Amino acid sequence: MKTILLTGATGFLGSHLARALVVRGHRVLVLKRPSSNVERIASILPALTIYDIKGTDLSLPFRRHEKVDAVIHAATCNGRNGESAAEILDANAAFPLRLLETAASFKTETFFNADTVLDKNTNAYALSKHHFFEWGKLFAGGEKIRFVNVRLEHIYGPGDDASKFTARVIKDCLANVAEIKLTPGDQKRDFVYIDDVVAAYDILMEHANRQTEYFQEYGLGSGVAVTIREFVETVHQLTGSTTRLNFGALPYRENEIMNSDADTKALMSLGWRCCTTLANGIRKTVLHERELRP
Secondary structure: OOEEEEEOOOOHHHHHHHHHHHHOOOEEEEEEOOOOOOHHHHHHHHHEEEEEOOOOOOOHHHHHOOOOOEEEEOOOOOOOOOOOHHHHHHHHHHHHHHHHHHHHHOOOOEEEEEEEOOOOOOOHHHHHHHHHHHHHHHHHHOOOOEEEEEEEOEEEOOOOOOOOHHHHHHHHHHOOOOEEEEOOOOOEEOEEEHHHHHHHHHHHHHHHHHOOOOEEEEEEOOOOOEEHHHHHHHHHHHHOOOOEEEEOOOOOOOOOOOEOOOOOHHHHOOOOOOOOOHHHHHHHHHHHHHHHOO
16 A cells, blocks of 8 residues: 545546545545535545645655655646646645655655646646646656656546547537637647546556656556547547537647547557557546536
8 A cells, every 4th residue: 555645636637536545545635725626536436645735834744654655646626717827837746845845855756747738828828837847857866756747648538527628629519519619620639538648647656666766757648549520520420419510610729730640659658558449438438427417
């Protein structure tokens, strides 16, 4: 059993990681905001030790437990709720830097960082994530703590937030909304199912301390890029939706990435494989959403 400090446990990725860590018998410490909705982790709350970020000394979880073996940082602020640039910077760079520094001072072995594949010039979110990535490399370079950077592609699956593109398309198609306005849809993305992501973290935790390098980086995706159009049309077909797909109604965003797919060779060398095809992942997600509908 290991003691793991997890941020973002009330979010999509973090909640799936929290459940997996509990099932595997680890002691899970959670750092969360007082206002965070715990619905996603309600079933495992008795198994978690929760610390509220606001008004809490970040050293408290480390002082209360004999040893924190690893930190998994899955919390993020994407700016979708109108946060200012300063708020995004604090959430994605300043806060995790304080946590990283605290973990290093208490001799925590490994810090796992959930990073983005977006170019730093895409938006404030991407820039702030890049800032923290550089701090992680600096700490690893000084051999203060092992820093494992996980460059996440487009994660999807049951329970995702409706503000995300994949979840919104699935929900709208199931609801048979009149129309979904889309870009031309020629940009390619690497969609990876949440179960495959959790499996990757499991393997990374198992192997982290066996690596000699203090800085490690892994691409995490299916390894296959498909167009946005293909993803949407697959959802449309599998839901049997009557929604009109209006491709080309929206322009591409500024600095749009036209192709993104993960280089998974490093992960595969550890024994990981992506086991869920796009069609099967969408089917599982659609089934879950249908079960929730009245």
